Amino acid sequence: MFNNKILINILSEMADVIKENRGLLTDLDQAIGDGDHGINLDRGFSALKESLDSLKDKDCASILNSAAMVFISKVGGASGPLYGTAFMRAGKEIAGKENITGEDAINMFNAAIEGIMKRGKSDKGDKTMLDTLIPAFEAFKSAIENGDDFESISEKTLEAAKEGLEYTKTIAARKGRANYLGERSIGHQDPGATSSYLMLKVIADVLAKEL
Amino acid sequence: MFNNKILINILSEMADVIKENRGLLTDLDQAIGDGDHGINLDRGFSALKESLDSLKDKDCASILNSAAMVFISKVGGASGPLYGTAFMRAGKEIAGKENITGEDAINMFNAAIEGIMKRGKSDKGDKTMLDTLIPAFEAFKSAIENGDDFESISEKTLEAAKEGLEYTKTIAARKGRANYLGERSIGHQDPGATSSYLMLKVIADVLAKEL
Amino acid sequence: MKKIINNPEMVVEEMLDGFVKAHPNYVKRVEGFDVIVRANAPVKGKVALISGGGSGHEPSHGGFVGKGMLDGAVAGAVFTSPTPDQIFEAIKAVDGGAGVLMVVKNYTGDVMNFEMAAEMAEMEDIEVTSVVVNDDVAVEDSTYTTGRRGVAGTVFVHKVAGAAAEKGLDLAEVKRIAEKTIANVRSMGMSLTPCTVPAAGKPSFTLAEDEMEVGLGIHGEPGTHRDKIQPADKIVDHLLDKILSDIDYSGSEVAVLVNGLGGTPIMELYVMNKRISEVLAEKGIKVHRTYVGNYMTSLEMAGASISLLKLDDELKELIDAEADTPALTQF
Amino acid sequence: MKKIINNPEMVVEEMLDGFVKAHPNYVKRVEGFDVIVRANAPVKGKVALISGGGSGHEPSHGGFVGKGMLDGAVAGAVFTSPTPDQIFEAIKAVDGGAGVLMVVKNYTGDVMNFEMAAEMAEMEDIEVTSVVVNDDVAVEDSTYTTGRRGVAGTVFVHKVAGAAAEKGLDLAEVKRIAEKTIANVRSMGMSLTPCTVPAAGKPSFTLAEDEMEVGLGIHGEPGTHRDKIQPADKIVDHLLDKILSDIDYSGSEVAVLVNGLGGTPIMELYVMNKRISEVLAEKGIKVHRTYVGNYMTSLEMAGASISLLKLDDELKELIDAEADTPALTQF
């Protein structure tokens, strides 16, 4: 059963993975952006990790809401408000809920993406985090609706995420800082799409252990 | 017989030699000064060379005086007024003279050095052009007073100049920009002492051909 | 990385502290926040102007807090848009009851964070509105993309709209003037070297000894293209060409900003200005006022940008108005 | 060499031209000479101040020509003292009948060339006198040597003596005040990178990635020693230590100049100022006024210097007086 303990594990693990990949994300951002994506996320996740202890008795919705506030107030840049909004919207979907079902998971994921799209005025194909998240969501949704087992859901979701991430290399950016590079952004993997992939991977890994 | 044609040859040859050694002089000045000695002298000598044609009917004293004015108004820095003063004082010694004798040469050299010392408030051992010029002058004077032939005078003068130049490597500067380096200036050859050596060498070479 | 700093994580904090210590007559810090406001903030009854963005653009924006320009500035991490809570503090600290105008540079992050701050302020019934500066002609404008960046022309917006607010105009008027300024200012830049974000510890890109980056922003991001280094006159011609073909400046008067990116000697900016004044004279464009210096920088990047503000009588009066700030004083 | 220039030989010429084009309300050029004077020069009946030196220190000295500071500035080749004929032109162009004070930085070349210019002026019966600034504490003072260099503290001399002349004091009084300023100002600098003289085409020295040069002048010459890069606070402590142990500042009020050498982000200067203000507070030295920015540069050198001017009531009034020049405006 998904619960607040697992959620806190996920967030804590995300913080570690982002810290490990701080250099990678920053390098990717130096190539087509301003070279701070790893630094930004690490600053946010480090602050989040420190606060997790104080959140351990809260419900999942509150934890996500607190995580959102930390992101919004610590990260800055484009990714701060976007990931912050995503966490906030996801949390809203399960406000007051005890049991979090597969359908809730779909709603949360969907709400997170919609939040990003609205806040960022962006969509699939703009070479952003959405190119990881939207395909992943679609695969996730159809696998659940298909009645797949956890392993298969997880595999299909990550595969689609990975494909979307790879796809960002082939297109020119239309949103975010990389947009200013025009055609020169082709060939480079989007940093936000990369961090989104890493975060999805953490969710899958932790759930594989915990469920 | 020394005459204005020879003097013009000397100045013209000096201009070429300084241009050839512009890089060397600048490198030496970068090590312990501000890296402009070659540039400064080349600027002055290039201007001088251009004016030589218009001076070819003037007497030696006037040519030296014109050269001094070019130096003073084109070179700047420390070396401009110092070499300018040297030329001016040397010219003054032979104002109105038709025949320039060995004694005149001694007086000119002496006056040039005194001009530098007074203007620069400097002396032998300060790690400046004077460390080439003063020993060279002393050797020159005693060789002439000794009745040496041209070749021997020339050889002794250049040898003493060379020794003085080498000596600048062993001492710390007390005058000019290199002074600010203190002990760190030890081991480096003084750029002004080097340009002085090059200029003496030109005089000896041209005279060897012309006399 | 060669920098005179103590700790890459503390650089904004320490800079702000040193800034307030240097200019106590002009500014104070909002305790606990990376927010600089006028020493006498809030100014009662006056429309307040705030701006901000990532740090690393000094003297922007804190240096322009003072009479005739900004009321407050928010400093994000280096090259990282400040967060909504910080911006919200600035809004609260400067609001003198006549509303707050936020001058935002057009970057996804800046736009979103300032927008969220405005949402917070609205909940507390503070009247907040914003303008988005997008003066960089290096990038094609398009509705499918983020649009143009805001770069050094932002300083003109601070100057002109700041003067309008100082004159006592109301929020709608100050906003109108800010928008008019934005509509009439165009900029473009180039660089000879990258810069190094302290926390990243290495240069934002690499350039060969004979290369320059053209059409780049102010965050160390690469430009629209790379080229062999050209003589100053050629560089100026190229930048001006892009600017002058974007809006029609012919026959008009302009204010010129020759802006250094932080690592370029002022000498070189003046060499550029020689050519700028020649080209503008040829085209019959009259220079009303020229600013030369480091106004909107990219840390230690060697490079420069040119901004041209097309003036009408209203803008001319405002650009000539008094200003008294740590980085720009004019009487 | 990466520079925005056209031709290394033309850089001073083009810079001066671009400078005058940028600031026609402040300055004009003496036709045919590398001399910048006030737009309204000569100012009748006022003691005139001139300064100058090699180029490459922009905004010094031309940037300080204007009301309350200099009347004229002479620009030599890069890092090369100007020649006497140029200085003489400046003297003639600014002399308003009350005499001319030359503010000379203590370098062999500058001292000699200004001296020769004064000799020329005397022959034309213009009253000329000079002061020699030697504020750099990096070098030991000694009568056997050239003595100390003049560095960024020179800007204080321009400001204070310029204000005295503007007040209408006579030449002897202005000179007394300039000398008092010199007696009370001390500076020291360091750098992280060399700089490249355009005509030389290569860096003045080389420094390893982890090294800094300490106690250096403003002409790209090496300093008194080389050291591993230290944190900003340590650097400040070292520079201040040398300055504060040279004259007794205790209990007094000071003006502080945190001067960038041309390639250092303003951010870092403010980080330094944080520490400066802490140290001075600890020692009971009161900061009356602080200047932070690029005032006396060394082309694109990354580095900074600190200058402290000890104030009495007379100097305080003069440092606070109005100034209106391209590079420093104060009201």
Ligand SMILES: Nc1ncnc2c1ncn2[C@@H]1O[C@H](COP(=O)(O)OP(=O)(O)O)[C@@H](O)[C@H]1O
């Ligand atoms: N409008 C947008 N919508 C969705 N994602 C965006 C948008 N703009 C930027 N991003 C994402 O944010 C990432 C950059 O984040 P970050 O470097 O932290 O912020 P900044 O660009 O402000 O420096 C990009 O790689 C991209 O994935």
Ligand SMILES: Nc1ncnc2c1ncn2[C@@H]1O[C@H](COP(=O)(O)OP(=O)(O)O)[C@@H](O)[C@H]1O
């Ligand atoms: N006071 C002085 N007396 C004699 N020679 C001097 C003096 N000061 C400097 N010099 C000479 O001038 C040389 C430097 O000349 P240059 O580089 O052209 O001028 P600057 O030092 O002004 O850049 C030194 O190498 C030294 O030989």
Ligand SMILES: [Mg+2]
């Ligand atoms: Mg980024």
Ligand SMILES: [Mg+2]
């Ligand atoms: Mg030299």
Ligand SMILES: [Mg+2]
């Ligand atoms: Mg950023």
Ligand SMILES: [Mg+2]
């Ligand atoms: Mg020199």
